[in-house]
Amino acid sequence: MNKYLSGNFAPVREEVTLTDLKVTGSIPKHLDGRYVRIGPNPVDDVDPMHYHWFIGDGMVHGIRIRDGKAEWYRNRWVRSDDVADSLGEARRGGRKISALDASANTNIVEVNGRTFALVEAGAPQFELSDELESIGYCDFDGTLDGAYTAHPHRDAATGEMHAVSYYFGWGNKVRYTVLDKDAHISKFVDVPVTGAPMVHDFALTKDYVVMYDLPVTLDVGQLAPTAPKLVQSLLGRILGKYAIPEPILARAARGAASSKAMPYSWDSDYPARVGVLPRTGTAKDVRWFDVDPCYVFHTMNAFQQGDDIVLDVVRHPSMFTSDRTGPNSNRDGESALYRWTVDSEAGKVREELVDGQAQEFPRFDERLQGDQYRFGYSVGFSSDSDDSLSTTSIIRNDLKERRSETRSLGARNASEFVFVPDSDDAPEERGVLMGYIYDPDRNLSDLEILDAQTLETVATIHLPVRVPYGFHGNWLPTTA
Numbered sequence: 001m002n003k004y005l006s007g008n009f010a011p012v013r014e015e016v017t018l019t020d021l022k023v024t025g026s027i028p029k030h031l032d033g034r035y036v037r038i039g040p041n042p043v044d045d046v047d048p049m050h051y052h053w054f055i056g057d058g059m060v061h062g063i064r065i066r067d068g069k070a071e072w073y074r075n076r077w078v079r080s081d082d083v084a085d086s087l088g089e090a091r092r093g094g095r096k097i098s099a100l101d102a103s104a105n106t107n108i109v110e111v112n113g114r115t116f117a118l119v120e121a122g123a124p125q126f127e128l129s130d131e132l133e134s135i136g137y138c139d140f141d142g143t144l145d146g147a148y149t150a151h152p153h154r155d156a157a158t159g160e161m162h163a164v165s166y167y168f169g170w171g172n173k174v175r176y177t178v179l180d181k182d183a184h185i186s187k188f189v190d191v192p193v194t195g196a197p198m199v200h201d202f203a204l205t206k207d208y209v210v211m212y213d214l215p216v217t218l219d220v221g222q223l224a225p226t227a228p229k230l231v232q233s234l235l236g237r238i239l240g241k242y243a244i245p246e247p248i249l250a251r252a253a254r255g256a257a258s259s260k261a262m263p264y265s266w267d268s269d270y271p272a273r274v275g276v277l278p279r280t281g282t283a284k285d286v287r288w289f290d291v292d293p294c295y296v297f298h299t300m301n302a303f304q305q306g307d308d309i310v311l312d313v314v315r316h317p318s319m320f321t322s323d324r325t326g327p328n329s330n331r332d333g334e335s336a337l338y339r340w341t342v343d344s345e346a347g348k349v350r351e352e353l354v355d356g357q358a359q360e361f362p363r364f365d366e367r368l369q370g371d372q373y374r375f376g377y378s379v380g381f382s383s384d385s386d387d388s389l390s391t392t393s394i395i396r397n398d399l400k401e402r403r404s405e406t407r408s409l410g411a412r413n414a415s416e417f418v419f420v421p422d423s424d425d426a427p428e429e430r431g432v433l434m435g436y437i438y439d440p441d442r443n444l445s446d447l448e449i450l451d452a453q454t455l456e457t458v459a460t461i462h463l464p465v466r467v468p469y470g471f472h473g474n475w476l477p478t479t480a
Ligand SMILES: [Fe+2]
Pocket: 150, 151, 200, 297, 298, 471, 472
């Protein structure tokens, strides 16, 4: 059985538009915008032997909130060509930025009043309407040349989105980009890395970009499972070292794409290190620092402290060692929140455990991106459950006092929770957290809004449908 196709991981089969949503509690009146969250939801039946959770077609789930009311809920597939074909619809158009065709499924952001569904590893981005309908493939008006990322970080002072992207077709390099306030790429810097790592996220401070070169790397056996051994061997020798022509990549990628297999896995021979690039620097300026072998999907936040750079990360002891369907803490070890201090004078990284509770999806008050901050929020996993995927709590980490508070959800399960400040100038801890919660007893989901200080429920928007577990969500305030 593939657990990423069962329970609340199972895809929903219908798109719905619902109004007159039932609310208990009181939605704060100042909230005016959309909470949108995206995740995998395969449109066609998939092979449970090979399906990996990270590869499913994207579906976005959004709720429009205004004047203390929940005006609508919508769920919509992201219309890649394959999804449009499966639904019997016209293709949407737009330029694909690589040979890969996939439905963006990992994050959803707003830039310059436009809504973008994001994905990594060379798959194409997609633009959506305010009502979450697919507009078309997105290359940021012709300014994106190749892969982007699902984890750009917005510089709160300038509004620019900074990102580190990867794509195995590039050979052994990753790319730092800046997306300006008009949603156009205004700068890029290519940085050599060891091979072809999976680079899901990075860290941004006021003056530095910190990139991860960690031992989850391209797995040719998964990328081209049906290719003859000789071709696999040849690909293995050149991928991660040299850029590959797109037509060859397209053929190689087809096998993994059609089976929804994950072409990255743990490589115990690969080094683990972080690279520090000055935001104004070039590839020659990058300094690399070794860390103990591990994998980091997500940075909570990062900041400078004197000459040191402090990174708060959710660290996994390993990842994708043997399970080809998704993260598996029984095999790879449990995650925990760590603080990495990059000591440039000593030339090393100091590692401290901040919170040993198994957790993921770290968020914080993003007005403080790259600044000293005090509070972070994560989703906690049940440690006494056989099911290592059971997300049964919301954790509030006080990084100044080095303590955490945990709100248990009982039998219910959480997806990512995002922090929304009470106002533009509210103090750091004043705001709400919002995210989808699944109730297995009712087989239905709610959008829960919590007081960020107390973790108590402020309001619950009840949905008469289920929202499958997904990846990332954001509060997109109304801009016009
Ligand atoms: Fe992520």
